Each structure stands twice: as C-alpha cells, then as structure tokens.
Amino acid sequence: MKNCRLLTFLLCASILFLLPGCWDGAELQKRAVVLMIGIDPSDQDNHNVKVSLQLARPQKFSATPRASTGSEEENTVVVSKSGVDVADAIRKIQLSVDRDLFFGHVRGLVINQHMAGSGILPLMNPLLQSRMASRETWLFVSKNPASEVLKYSPALDAIPSTYLSNFFENRLLLTQPYEATVGGFHQRLVTPGIQPIAVWLGSGDGALSAPRIEGFAAFSADKFVGGLNQQQAVGWMFVENQFPKSSLTFKCPTKQGGQFVVDIKSVKSRSRVIHAGANEPRTVITVRVKGWIEGGACVTNTDQQELAMLNQQVKSEVEKLVKTTVLQCQNFDADILGMGRNVYQFSPHDWQGDNQWDRKFPKIITTMQVQVQLDFLQTYKKFDFNPEA
Incomplete structure (x- = not known):
C-alpha cells in the first residue's frame, strides 16, 4: 500500500515538470503597448516611409481611465521614425524606446491616401507576416497625414483607438463590419469580381479632438482610386x-x-x-x-x-x-x-x-x-x- 502511494506521489510530481508555463511571458512594465499604426510618405530623401506608432502610457491607466482634457493628461504618445520600408522604420522605433513593442492590442491601421494610391500591399504585408496587425484590425485611409490621426486625444474616450473604432461602428453601421478590416481587404482582393474598401478619414473635429469619417475608400486591386462620401456610402x-x-x-x-x-x-x-x-x-x-x-x-x-x-x-x-x-x-x-x-x-x-x-x-x-x-x-x-x- 505504501509503495502504491509513493508511486502515485512520484507520478504526480513528475507530471508537474511537464506542465507548460509562461515561458515567453513578459512583464507589463517591460512592454510598450501599440494601439494604432500610421504610415506616411517620408520627407527624408534616403527613406521611403514614415511609420508612427500610438503607444499607451501605462501610468495613466493605473487608475480608472479618464478622457483626455489637456496635453498634460494625454493617455497615449506617438513615436515616429522613417525607414527604407515599414519593417525598417519599426525596428528604429524599437531602438528608440526602453520597452519591447507589443502589437497584441492594435485596433487600427491608418495609411495616408497619397501612399495608398501607389498600392498598400507592400505596406501591409510586413505587418501581417510578422503578426504585428491582426486580420480584425480596422483599415483606414486618411486625407491628412496618418501621424496626425494618431495624435488625436478624443474627449469622450480614454483610448483614441477605441473611440475611433466605436465611432466607425456607430457612424457607418455595417451588418458585416469585417469588410472594412485588414482581413476583409485581403478577402475582397482575392475574390474574383469585387474590389476592396476601407474607411475614409478626413479633417478632424476640433471640439471632440477626433478625425471625421468621410465615407468609404475605393480600391482598384490594392491601389486607392477615390472615395465615396457619406451619402454614397449609404447607397453602397x-x-x-x-x-x-x-x-x-x-x-x-x-x-x-x-x-x-x-x-x-x-x-x-x-x-x-x-x-x-x-x-x-x-x-x-x-x-x-x-x-x-x-x-x-x-x-x-x-x-x-x-x-x-x-x-x-x-x-x-x-x-x-x-x-x-x-x-x-x-x-x-x-x-x-x-x-x-x-x-x-x-x-x-x-x-x-x-x-x-x-x-x-x-x-x-x-x-x-x-x-x-x-x-x-x-x-x-x-x-x-x-x-x-
């Protein structure tokens, strides 16, 4: 009987060593949480793109999050770097901050429409292949620089990316919202006889400190060709x-x-x-x-x-x-x-x-x-x- 109990104990103890643990976990204090990604043309001659990341400030979320009411209370910070491509610019941002960039909470990808006119697949693929952006990430095309969109501090929500995605769902209601995401873009792109769409952003609302949704951005293959205004979006x-x-x-x-x-x-x-x-x-x-x-x-x-x-x-x-x-x-x-x-x-x-x-x-x-x-x-x-x- 004693041998049976001892054998059971040794078996249970040995199983503990086989249980998986958080082998790749990282402390929150060592992570820089990315909420949105913006891509603009670079103003430097030897670089092609400028990538901006909207990072959460953890110290502002230690208590109950509150909407921003001034620059001294902003809950996010935007870091921008230029590079030869998107991956190079993100690598430079990583070297400029003291924490590991974490892309698990990315809610939106904003691309300047001037760059979108030349094709956005080369800009999106590095983000998807390295799993920096999920297929459920909202896809936005902006008239203004994407970095400006990321700098908005909405007065009605503590997290700008959450406000923007919720505002899209409220302003342009869709029964299939996946159509306006990164994954929906790829799905339409490979489906015969249909072209992709994205959410089209315009100048911001000063009172709410948030961008204004113009309607839908229309694509031919992966190139932005024009936008439907809000009335035409309803017709669509x-x-x-x-x-x-x-x-x-x-x-x-x-x-x-x-x-x-x-x-x-x-x-x-x-x-x-x-x-x-x-x-x-x-x-x-x-x-x-x-x-x-x-x-x-x-x-x-x-x-x-x-x-x-x-x-x-x-x-x-x-x-x-x-x-x-x-x-x-x-x-x-x-x-x-x-x-x-x-x-x-x-x-x-x-x-x-x-x-x-x-x-x-x-x-x-x-x-x-x-x-x-x-x-x-x-x-x-x-x-x-x-x-x-």
Whole structure:
C-alpha cells in the first residue's frame, strides 16, 4: 500500500515538470503597448516611409481611465521614425524606446491616401507576416497625414483607438463590419469580381479632438482610386445588402426645406447582370425597403393619400442615391459593389477574368427597381367624442 502511494506521489510530481508555463511571458512594465499604426510618405530623401506608432502610457491607466482634457493628461504618445520600408522604420522605433513593442492590442491601421494610391500591399504585408496587425484590425485611409490621426486625444474616450473604432461602428453601421478590416481587404482582393474598401478619414473635429469619417475608400486591386462620401456610402450599403436597422431623413415632397424621418426596419437587395458576355452589359438592381415613418414637417394627416406620397418620395430618393453611387464607382473603375462577383458566381460561362471585367464595368448600364413599404409609426383612427349622443 505504501509503495502504491509513493508511486502515485512520484507520478504526480513528475507530471508537474511537464506542465507548460509562461515561458515567453513578459512583464507589463517591460512592454510598450501599440494601439494604432500610421504610415506616411517620408520627407527624408534616403527613406521611403514614415511609420508612427500610438503607444499607451501605462501610468495613466493605473487608475480608472479618464478622457483626455489637456496635453498634460494625454493617455497615449506617438513615436515616429522613417525607414527604407515599414519593417525598417519599426525596428528604429524599437531602438528608440526602453520597452519591447507589443502589437497584441492594435485596433487600427491608418495609411495616408497619397501612399495608398501607389498600392498598400507592400505596406501591409510586413505587418501581417510578422503578426504585428491582426486580420480584425480596422483599415483606414486618411486625407491628412496618418501621424496626425494618431495624435488625436478624443474627449469622450480614454483610448483614441477605441473611440475611433466605436465611432466607425456607430457612424457607418455595417451588418458585416469585417469588410472594412485588414482581413476583409485581403478577402475582397482575392475574390474574383469585387474590389476592396476601407474607411475614409478626413479633417478632424476640433471640439471632440477626433478625425471625421468621410465615407468609404475605393480600391482598384490594392491601389486607392477615390472615395465615396457619406451619402454614397449609404447607397453602397443598399446595393451590398448591408444596410442595418437605422433611421434616414428624406425631403418633404410638398414642403420646401422640410424633412421627415423613416425608421428603416429591413433592406433586401439583389443585383443581376444581364448579357454579361456583351461589350456593354446591363445590370438590374432590386431594392426592397420596409420601415416606419416616425414623423417630420410633412407628416400631418397620417392618411393613405399622404402615405402614398411619402412612399413615392422615399422610392425616388433611394433610386437616385443608388444610381449616383454606381456612377461614382464606374468613374473610379472600381467594382466595389461586387457586380462582377455576381457574373462569376451565376454566369461562369460569361466570366473572362478580372482584367476583362474591369474594362466592361465602366460601360455597364444600370436599371433600378425600388420597392418601398412604409407605414406610420402610430396609426390610429380619430373619433369625435359626443357625450350627449
């Protein structure tokens, strides 16, 4: 019995030596946590790129994080270095700080649009191959220098990268937000008949100390070719069947300058390419919209006549918005709407490759079919109350 207990004890003790431990762990005090990465063209003749890293200041997060209210209370610091490529610039940043750079919390990759116009794959690949940025990292293209975007200190959030990603989710809602990440960019890039997108940033908001989202950045292969503004981004969401449950405002059909609000409950869309093998193919875009009319300057009678008039107004504006978006994409020669993907999937005998489709896409003729089904949010019947009757 004693020998059995001794054998059990020795067996359990020997197993302890086989258990894995934190063999590659590092103390937090020895890490410089990177929150965002920015890439700009270098102003030095012997270098090609300038990389900026937004680093968290751990001493500011030792207590409950608070939003920044002044330069002396900033929760992050931005370090920039120029190099012959992205990896060289990051290596120089590592040599300039006293901690090991840690990229496990990177939330956003910001690329200056001047560099994005020459292609962003050479800039992104070193970050992905060395696992400095995950595939879930938001991808941004900025009109202004990327280093300026990283220097914003939002007044509503202690962590700028968190504020920016949350603001994107709130301002440009997507049912498939992965489309606007680094991984979504690569997925669209290798999918036949569709081009990648990214979030397009503009000048910042001084009151909130945060960049402003312009809309979507359109790409042809990995090269930035232009941007869709916020209205055109909504049109893109209609075509891509990505419009979430949200509210939109429309112009009053009778009252000059008035507007009414529609709470969109569902959007179903479909694109169908006809005569894809012809030199000038045609596409039919069908959009079905359902929602509630919440109110507005032109919502007064809530009767069927007024309802029909407002339905027609919504139909007209949605049709115009989608057509404008399609024309803008054709001007860019960038099929970010995925019309070519439709041909590749449903008419494979007409698919002749991406290069051939890129020549056909600007010539495509679009036909719209918009169906709108709306009702008043509070429908009721008025009764004349007469107590003496």
